[in-house]
Amino acid sequence: MLNNSVTVKQLNLYIKSLIDSDQKLCNISVTGEISNFKNHYSSGHWYFTLKDADAQIRCVMFKWSNERVKIDLSDGMSVTVTGRVAVYEKDGQYQLYAESISAVGEGDLALKFQQIKEKLNSEGLFDTETKRAIPRFPKKIAVVTSDTGAAVKDITDILGRRYPICKIVMCPVAVQGEAAAKSMIDTLDKLYTLSDIDTVIIGRGGGSAEDLAAFNDEALARKIYESPFPVISAVGHETDFSISDFVADKRAATPSEAAELAVPDIAELKQLIKRYTASCSSLIIAKFTFCLDKYTGIASNRIFKEPQYIFENKVQTLDLLFSKISASAEKICSELQGKFDTLVTRIDALSPLKTMSRGYAFATDNGNPITSVRDVKENDNVDLYLADGEIKCTVNSITERK
Numbered sequence: 001m002l003n004n005s006v007t008v009k010q011l012n013l014y015i016k017s018l019i020d021s022d023q024k025l026c027n028i029s030v031t032g033e034i035s036n037f038k039n040h041y042s043s044g045h046w047y048f049t050l051k052d053a054d055a056q057i058r059c060v061m062f063k064w065s066n067e068r069v070k071i072d073l074s075d076g077m078s079v080t081v082t083g084r085v086a087v088y089e090k091d092g093q094y095q096l097y098a099e100s101i102s103a104v105g106e107g108d109l110a111l112k113f114q115q116i117k118e119k120l121n122s123e124g125l126f127d128t129e130t131k132r133a134i135p136r137f138p139k140k141i142a143v144v145t146s147d148t149g150a151a152v153k154d155i156t157d158i159l160g161r162r163y164p165i166c167k168i169v170m171c172p173v174a175v176q177g178e179a180a181a182k183s184m185i186d187t188l189d190k191l192y193t194l195s196d197i198d199t200v201i202i203g204r205g206g207g208s209a210e211d212l213a214a215f216n217d218e219a220l221a222r223k224i225y226e227s228p229f230p231v232i233s234a235v236g237h238e239t240d241f242s243i244s245d246f247v248a249d250k251r252a253a254t255p256s257e258a259a260e261l262a263v264p265d266i267a268e269l270k271q272l273i274k275r276y277t278a279s280c281s282s283l284i285i286a287k288f289t290f291c292l293d294k295y296t297g298i299a300s301n302r303i304f305k306e307p308q309y310i311f312e313n314k315v316q317t318l319d320l321l322f323s324k325i326s327a328s329a330e331k332i333c334s335e336l337q338g339k340f341d342t343l344v345t346r347i348d349a350l351s352p353l354k355t356m357s358r359g360y361a362f363a364t365d366n367g368n369p370i371t372s373v374r375d376v377k378e379n380d381n382v383d384l385y386l387a388d389g390e391i392k393c394t395v396n397s398i399t400e401r402k
Contacts (some may be wrong), residue, residue, distance in 0.1 A: 003382055005237045008092070008220050009089060012087060012089035012090075013089055013093075013306050015087050015092075015094075015109075016087035016089055017087065018256035019085055019086060019087055020028070020086060020268070020280050022085075025085040025086075026077075026084050026086070027082070027083075027085060028082070028083070028085060029080050029081065029082040029376065030057070030080070030081050030082075030096060030097075031052075031078070031079070031080045031081075031104060032047050032049060032051050032052045032057075032077075032078070032079070032081070033050070033051050033052065033076065033109065033110075034050065034055075034073055034074065034075055034076065034077045034078075034079055034206040035048065035051050035056070035075055035076075035208045036048060036050070036075065036402060037073055037074060037075050039124045043063065044062075044063030044066070044067075045060060045061065045062050045063055045066070046060065046061040046066050046073070046098075047060055048061075049057070049208060050079075050081055050096065051210065052213070053259075054088070057094075057095065057096055058093060058095040058096070059081060059083075059095060059096045059097075059098050059099035060070065060096075060097055060098065061083075061094055061097075061099075062097075065098065065099050065100070066098075066101075066230070067086065068100070069100070069101050070247045070390060071101070071102075071103050073101065074210045075103075075110065075208075075343075076108070076109055076111075076113070077103060078103070078104035078270060079101050079103050079104055080101070080102050080104055080354065081096060081098045081099075081100075081101050082098070082100045082102075083092045083096055083097045083099040083100070084096070084097050084121065084348075085097075086275050087126045092168050095248070096160070107208050108205040108212060110205070110209070112205075112216070113243070115214050115399050116216060116218050116221070116243055117243060117246065119218070120218070120221055120222075120243065120246070120247065121246070124255045125221065125225050125246070125247050126246045130342025131249045131250070132230040132249045133230065134199055134230050134232065134249065134250055134261060134262060135199055135230065136264060137200055137264065138163075138166055138198035138199050138262065138263060139166060139167065139196070139264055140166065140167045140168075140169060140196055140197055140198055140199070140376055141166055141167070141168055141169065141198060141199045141200070141201060141216060141263070142158065142168075142169040142197050142199070142200045142201070142229075143155055143168060143169065143170055143171060143196075143201050143202075144171040144173055144184060144187055144188065144191070144200060144201065144202040145155070145172075145173065145175060145201070145202065145203055145204055145255070146173065146174065146175045146176075146204060147170065147172035147173075147207055148173065148229060149175065149204060151203060151204050151234070151255035151309040152172075153226070153257065154168070154205075154256045154259065155201060155234075155255050155256070156168060156170075157264055158256055158259035158260060158261050162263050162264070162265045162267075163263035163265070163266050164257070164265060164266065165266070168262055169194075170183045171187045171190075171191060173187045174214075175203075175204040175214060175215075176204070176207070176214060177214070180214035181214045181217035181219060181220045184202065184214065184220055184223075185219060185223045188200075188202075188227070189222050189223070191226055192226070192227065192229075192319075194293060197229045198229065198230075198288055199229060199230050199231075199232065199321060200229050200230070200231045200232070200264050201231075201232045201234060201252075201255075201259070202224065202231060202232070202233055202234070202244065202248070202327060203215075203232075203233055203234030203236075203244075203252070203255050203256045203258060204234075204235060204236070204253075204255070205236070205254075205255060206236045207236065210240055211316050212235055212236050215233075215242035215245075216242050216243045216244075217243070217245065219241075220244065220353065221243045221244060221246075221247045222247075224248055225247045230250070231248040231249050232248060232249070232250045232251075232252055232258045232261055232262055233245045233247075233248035233250070233251050233252065233258075234251075234252040234253075234254060234255040234257065234258035236254075263397060273393065274298060285296075292361040322329040343358045344381055347357075353387060355371055356385070356386060357385040361384045361385060361386050361391075362384070362385040362386075363383065363384050363385075364380075364382065364383045364385070365380060365383075368396045370382060373398050373400050373401075374400075376397060376398065377398065378394050378395050378397065379394060380394070380395045381393070381394055382394075382395060
């Protein structure tokens with residue numbers, strides 16, 4: 001029998017002795033679904049939770065026992081674990097120390113997750129073509145998560161630090177349990193009536209598979225897909241994936257990462273603005289210096305200092321051009337005169353007057369040239385044209401030369 005007052009260690013040891021003395025608990029087989037499985041690689045020991053719809057128990061399987069296990073364990077598997085129940089007196093927790101494990105089949109949660117995933121994927125809800133870009137400079141962000149968890153503090157702290165000019169609309173919801181999915185769906189319905197939301201962050205911190213089950217709800221997934229605003233899903237830790245992650249426009253490994261994805265870092269923006277300002281100033285100064293040098297060079301030109309130089313220079317140019325034009329005109333006239341004289345000489349040589357001056361005459365009958373004796377008959381009146389005049393004649397006789 002215990003004394004009225006004992007230490008915590010004494011109490012835990014006493015409970016341990018009671019459990020250790022129960023033969024039923026020394027070799028017992030328990031069937032359930034694996035959750036929160038962890039392989040402690042440094043020691044080789046396995047730690048996990050065995051659960052069913054109503055309860056759960058912590059389990060540990062040491063390296064020297066798990067080396068004989070022939071199956072790969074993962075969350076969602078239904079297994080039968082054989083071992084002993086004992087108390088770890090340091091924290092007063094009782095747990096199942098596994099000595100052997102055999103597979104029963106995939107757990108209900110994992111099977112349901114896979115079925116929903118395949119169904120929604122076949123409908124195109126996961127297509128990358130439908131994913132929207134997250135606004136780079138949002139004015140208002142809605143945060144849909146529990147108002148009591150660590151996630152909401154991480155998100156608000158990071159948003160406030162990185163981009164304090166952005167407004168945050170807090171939408172507290174249940175993120176765990178049977179009512180969680182409906183709670184989030186109802187909240188999203190109200191949120192979708194707003195028109196000034198830039199981005200929605202929905203999620204929670206990490207947990208076991210059953211803790212995250214609400215984010216695998218089909219109705220919630222469809223509601224997220226219907227969002228008029230870009231959605232970032234931030235459910236669980238880096239290795240956890242949910243249906244919500246697949247339908248959202250962007251998946252964040254953690255709530256903290258979601259906040260970082262949602263807004264820029266104002267400190268980085270300030271540095272960027274400083275660099276742009278410095279760059280613009282340098283460009284303006286360089287442009288001003290270039291224009292000033294160009295102006296100085298133009299202003300120092302002789303034309304501006306001695307305006308008469310323009311006139312003098314143009315006069316000389318005109319004189320030179322006039323001389324060239326005059327010489328060209330004279331040359332052209334001389335060449336044309338030579339050609340004209342040649343043509344006159346050739347025409348004069350062909351002129352009938354030239355021939356008539358040597359004693360020949362040109363005869364016509366009523367203005368028609370007479371080229372043959374057959375062109376006239378006796379008593380016809382003909383005209384003879386000589387070099388110095390014209391003679392009217394009458395034909396007395398015609399002799400045709402044979």
